[in-house]
Amino acid sequence: MAFFEARGLAVSYRRNGVPFEPFSDVGFELFAGQIADLVGPSGSGKSSLLCACARLLPKTSGTLVLKGADSTSFSPEEWRRRVCYVPQKPTVVAGTVRDNLLLPWSLRVRRNDEAPDDAALRSLIADAALDDVDLDRDAAQLSGGELARVALLRAFATRPDVLLLDEVDAALDDATARSVSRLTRRLVRGDTACLRIRHRPPDGAADRTLRLERGRIAQIDHAEAGV
């Protein structure tokens, strides 16, 4: 059984005042412990698809299913807690690196969850090659690459069921992008699935590749997968 499934998904919205329907009948499956890459031409609706899967963009039709449960049985907040979208543009809030990493635990949806302690946070940032970044450092002083990794780690730390990564390595140099790939691979174990949009050459972390083109999605083999 698929861990996460989208069936007949369609979204339609006005983009800068003009009606826009990037896709109208998209379906795919994600499996536990697997990373899938999503590729396709620019403007094909890859980011819209990820946002629709996280219920950050209203779908006009179709169903989303997580571990056998339909998305309509969850509140939007509960769904997003389980299906976590990380945007390409990293966003940090005013405060320290620690404040940013612990932001999810300040929200009502996680009020009963125990937040990670400093040791766990330090281990996490070390995994992302951020050893020299102190937890007390002002997040506003981080470089672009560091910001991207902090935003990514914030999502990783919440241990979601499904990670939707929207070109999160776009602002990173090759070495850092590789460390993020390794980190993603470590995180995506038996109880997590991941769908990534990437414009870099295949890094060997993905188990399969999906192509979104002309409103349709197809699985392609790794030989075809490219930029």
Next chain:
Amino acid sequence: MSAGVIDIGYLELFGATAFMLVAAVVAGALRLRQTKAIVVSTVRCFLQLLAMGLLLVYLFKYQSWWLVCLVLVGMSLAATQIALGRVKGKALNIWPEVFGTIFLSSMIVAFIVVEAIVHASPWYDARVLVPISGMVLGSTLSATAVAIDRLFSGMDVRSDEIAAYLALGATPREAAFPSIRSAIGSGLTPALATMSAAGIVQIPGMMSGQVLAGADPMIAAKYQIVVLLMISAATTLAIVAICLTTYRKRFTSDACFLSPALRDE
């Protein structure tokens, strides 16, 4: 001390229109194309204030609770239209929220002042209730318009941050809260600044009016203090209420954020 009211003759009143020549000369010299606006504003100022004067004369003479309340509702409706006019272009459908906020926040505070501080008798004494309500309404409408503008502009500026909050599982209120807090802070600033400057930089309108009308300056000062405090309370109530009742307009029923790019404007 009671010097009595010094009346202004109609000749002097219409002669004062000459003051508007200053604005007309500036507008003409700088080709501001505002001649029509200057004429319309001047005529409106005359007509509206004279009409209000006539209305108050009638109200003082034949006052009844329902007539006074009708006038207050009418003033609140006008305040709502003016406040909404100041936030055009925001693609908002918030008439009920603005009316409810302006009417309730102003009337709650005005009635407390009339009943508990001025001890007006009867409670609907138009000579007390109407001018006090008018002063509060004027301030709440300005504060409401500023708060709406700051709230929705702030949310647009924070589009990426709001999206990030929602993606982590935040409720719309949690995602919008930094903008709500900022809008409330911005809305409070003018009232607090007026209170700080009162008596040093300016003699506020009500005190000036009472002194000109021959009242004891100490009584006028006490009234002015009460008015400034009540305006502060009413504007605070209005700002908090309008922010908490309207922020959801930028979210769908499924808690999706309507960023500027997604809105039909």
